[in-house]
Amino acid sequence: MTHALELKAIRKSFGDVDVIHGIDLHMEDGEFVVFVGPSGCGKSTLLRLIAGLDDPTSGDIVLQGKRVNGVPASERGLSMVFQSYALYPHMTVRQNLSFGLENMRMPRAEIDRRVEDAARLLQIDPLLKRRPGQLSGGQRQRVAIGRAIVREPVIFLFDEPLSNLDAELRLQMRVEISDLHAKLGNTMIYVTHDQIEAMTMADRIVVLRAGRVEQVGKPLDLYNHPANRFVAGFIGAPQMNFLAGTLDGTTLTLDCGLVRQVPVAPAPAPVQVTFGIRPERVAVSLDGEGDMTVTVENYEQLGAVTYIYCTFPGGERLTVQHAQQIPLRRGQTLGVSFPPDALHLFGPDDTAMEMTT
Numbered sequence: 001m002t003h004a005l006e007l008k009a010i011r012k013s014f015g016d017v018d019v020i021h022g023i024d025l026h027m028e029d030g031e032f033v034v035f036v037g038p039s040g041c042g043k044s045t046l047l048r049l050i051a052g053l054d055d056p057t058s059g060d061i062v063l064q065g066k067r068v069n070g071v072p073a074s075e076r077g078l079s080m081v082f083q084s085y086a087l088y089p090h091m092t093v094r095q096n097l098s099f100g101l102e103n104m105r106m107p108r109a110e111i112d113r114r115v116e117d118a119a120r121l122l123q124i125d126p127l128l129k130r131r132p133g134q135l136s137g138g139q140r141q142r143v144a145i146g147r148a149i150v151r152e153p154v155i156f157l158f159d160e161p162l163s164n165l166d167a168e169l170r171l172q173m174r175v176e177i178s179d180l181h182a183k184l185g186n187t188m189i190y191v192t193h194d195q196i197e198a199m200t201m202a203d204r205i206v207v208l209r210a211g212r213v214e215q216v217g218k219p220l221d222l223y224n225h226p227a228n229r230f231v232a233g234f235i236g237a238p239q240m241n242f243l244a245g246t247l248d249g250t251t252l253t254l255d256c257g258l259v260r261q262v263p264v265a266p267a268p269a270p271v272q273v274t275f276g277i278r279p280e281r282v283a284v285s286l287d288g289e290g291d292m293t294v295t296v297e298n299y300e301q302l303g304a305v306t307y308i309y310c311t312f313p314g315g316e317r318l319t320v321q322h323a324q325q326i327p328l329r330r331g332q333t334l335g336v337s338f339p340p341d342a343l344h345l346f347g348p349d350d351t352a353m354e355m356t357t
């Protein structure tokens, strides 16, 4: 089967620094794939290799069945939207949109059709005569996307396109880019360090860390079944709670004092493990009932949701996300319970341990 894009054993070094350590990935036609990971994990480097702005040290980049290593960026049929927008300040919006096509010596009528179609789609048609300096951040971002659209690329590449926008505008543009994907149906690859963008926009997420793929999957599969502690901690906000403990057979003893049976293949010898539970899966009781008691250190009442920051008697921290408004005060005791189907367990190498039920 021909993939829209295939990366085969891609490695990249700058001098003697290895940045990408051997990545294999494929993307299908029409897929929205998000590369997400902390700063410096190599996501922009990987995107630049795909775009043809840089060459891999080894490995193959295969675009619609054709190896494109060494093929110049302009001949790959891809369009990239940069974090900085990279608009020409002295040109009008119309000129910014048409410039690349003029360089390709496209007939005027075709250029005008593409520019007007893109402007209508992005609702920037009333702005065609303005210069970038006369536009808001969101409008500039739309022009940058428009410039990618008019090239009618086989794949769109986005490099952190929303990171210069304020929170409200980011949310709006997130929805707009998702809508755009639904309308155009192109393959899109989107790089971000923001796991919320990844969760909300992606058909599939690729989680990267230090130049390696940690896990690939649909957003909720990563959320519900993280392959390791890194993915568990990176996807989801507030972050999953992690509590250190020991597993002996099927008996889990946490440092915070909790002892319980867990549905895993019995460990042959006691091992150090990490217990994980998402903040919204911790059940709380104002009466102090439950698996353990904790002390409320701080809390945030947001109306629709309440965040409660607690500590166990030994000082280990626990964040609770409660879906209701409840009366709270600092220093009060709360009962907390961990429902059996909400547990995650990570082995000594931080890999998720399989639950048997």
Ligand SMILES: Nc1ncnc2c1ncn2[C@@H]1O[C@H](COP(=O)(O)OP(=O)(O)OP(=O)(O)O)[C@@H](O)[C@H]1O
Residues within 6 Å of the ligand: 014, 017, 019, 037, 038, 039, 040, 041, 042, 043, 044, 045, 046, 193
């Ligand atoms: N031209 C270069 N020369 C040397 N090192 C580089 C070069 N470009 C990137 N790197 C290094 O490669 C690593 C990955 O960089 P990259 O920009 O791909 O990360 P990123 O995941 O996109 O990070 P960010 O979210 O901060 O942009 C970093 O450690 C960076 O310092």
